[in-house]
Amino acid sequence: MMRIIALLLFMVVLPFGAYAQSDDNPVVWEQEINKISETEYELVMQAKILEGWHMYSQFTSEFGSLPSEFTYNGNGSIYELIDGTLESETIKEYSDIFEVEETYFKDDAIFTQRIKILDPSINQIDIDLFFQVCKEVCIPMDKKFIFTLDGSKAKELITTVDDRSLVLGEKLRLDLKNKELLTQGQDNISESTNIWVIFGLGFLGGLIALLTPCVFPMIPLTVSFFTKHSQKKSKGIINALLYGFFIVLIYFLLSLPFHLFDSVDSQILNSIATNVWLNLLFFFIFLFFAFSFFGYYELTLPNSWANKMDAASSKVGGVIGIFFMAVTLAIVSFSCTGPILGGLLGGTTLAEGEVATNLTAGMTGFGVALALPFALFALFPAWLNSLPKSGGWMTTVKVVLGFLEIGLALKFLSNADMVGHWGILKREIFLGIWIVLGIAMTLYLFGLYKFPHDGPIKKLAVGRKLTAFLSLAFTVYLILGVTKITHLKLLSGFPPPEFYSVFEQESECPLGINCFQDFEEGLAYAKEVNKPILLDFTGWACVNCRKMEENVWSDPDVFPIIKNNYVLISLYTDDREELPESEQFNFQFDSGRVKEISNIAQKWGTFQDVNFNSISQPFYVLLSPDLKVLNTTIQNSDIPTYKNWLLEGLKNNN
Structure with a gap:
């Protein structure tokens, strides 16, 4: 059974083209060229493989992981291959997933190819390599080698994006000052x-x-x-x-x-x-x-x-x-x-x-x-x-669990609704359905109706009555929340946020605070009013983000500091809305890896990863208008800590 689960997960992960360590490359290549005679050369390509990873041989089983494949551009016209590409020592091991024996390299791999020059005027040999490197998931990768026949070191070509993408990509990179604060005081607790x-x-x-x-x-x-x-x-x-x-x-x-x-x-x-x-x-x-x-x-x-x-x-x-x-x-x-x-x-x-x-x-x-x-x-x-x-009380437990399952199911429907911007399950509708479920569960527990596997109800047990009153109390609490008599802080993060409402709101920002959902627009405004920035990496489906907003930001000691002293920029890293075609591009990491940026989530998620080396939400950063980091980053926090963090940022901005 474990093997089946592992195989299914492998099949799910592989199409995403997963990468192991964000921008780190698990394989580093070196190359050299050795002159054998006036017309013959030996091309050497050596891979240093990160510990724990392995890459596959050219000759591994075709029914297993993907083999390494060399493409020799110009072969047969300007030069010809002498025999095949030789490999250094390999390891053979049976794969439980593919049920075949696979051949691979660990730690390092060396490929050697001899060639004979047919055209004396050429000075460069281009070779493309496709290979697969694996740890617990497998990553297909490409590599280009350029050999110069005069023996000088070839330059690797990793640019695979056009000039327009390079310009848009550079806009995602911030020239941060005081950047060392980003690596201090991370909230690991x-x-x-x-x-x-x-x-x-x-x-x-x-x-x-x-x-x-x-x-x-x-x-x-x-x-x-x-x-x-x-x-x-x-x-x-x-x-x-x-x-x-x-x-x-x-x-x-x-x-x-x-x-x-x-x-x-x-x-x-x-x-x-x-x-x-x-x-x-x-x-x-x-x-x-x-x-x-x-x-x-x-x-x-x-x-x-x-x-x-x-x-x-x-x-x-x-x-x-x-x-x-x-x-x-x-x-x-x-x-x-x-x-x-x-x-x-x-x-x-x-x-x-x-x-x-x-x-x-x-x-x-x-x-x-x-x-x-x-x-x-x-x-x-x-x-x-x-x-x-044992008895009928266990059936009652199952029915109560059934109501709780429906309540949790609505949370996932709410996530889909908010991320997809459908506007169907607004906060009041969500809570209204929970109220109906609460009433239905209360009536069931009081014995006013039954389900198919319920037996005859002779007398309500004390535990069932107590659970019924708890269900009734929770339902009343929900009603008070819908009517705004209470703020439902006990449920922070589960219902949609208050600004996601059937009633028209002044702002689509947390707690009605004026905010920006585009970094460049927010930065321009911060420069205009000369205020520091509270950069809020958040998500529509982020439970902890809602908890911070509704429990910490709403506090009377915290709320005015954010509203009056900071420019709030909330960047949603799970927003699947497509970017305008003119704003879509391919982003190139320092390692050479290229990532397609076609929606808001990809843009701001990459922005957070590249500049702050983080992908979690909530994630808060304090910046001055000239992009000076004002304090350490912070994630979940209590009210006193968050308040002091904001005040320290204001102090460092002066």
């Missing part, structure tokens, strides 16, 4: 904190999964099996603890294939997470999950999978057998855990930081919560007597 938040959410999801009918009955059954079927009590406890460990391990391993994205071009993950069609796909998947929780159908993995795992656990026995038992649990419980894990996967695309790292943290937290009762009840088997009996 928020990222580590964010990982623990994701772990906590995963742990909470695992606890909820324990209350579902697919998992809950398995706890006493499994613990009893280990404690009663072991010759020694200590052996049974060890086996149960090992069982719990394997549950955590399985969910941890399921997240690892997503780390294939770690080596992708810096903006690929942001592009995927804010992609309109991917968000729509998440929306429909969550609706599908929700109706399975409502009891209209059941999600299950093929029964043959569970049967094979169960048979393997019985046949093998020992530690390996316990591992297969844990795999069997993961498969059998999928109908209940699948939608929760889907929510976890979707939630990681809304969180700041590395998607793969977030997912690993969440999946590990989920596995820990799921494994915890098996370990605890093995240590303290008497606690089993205190467990509530």
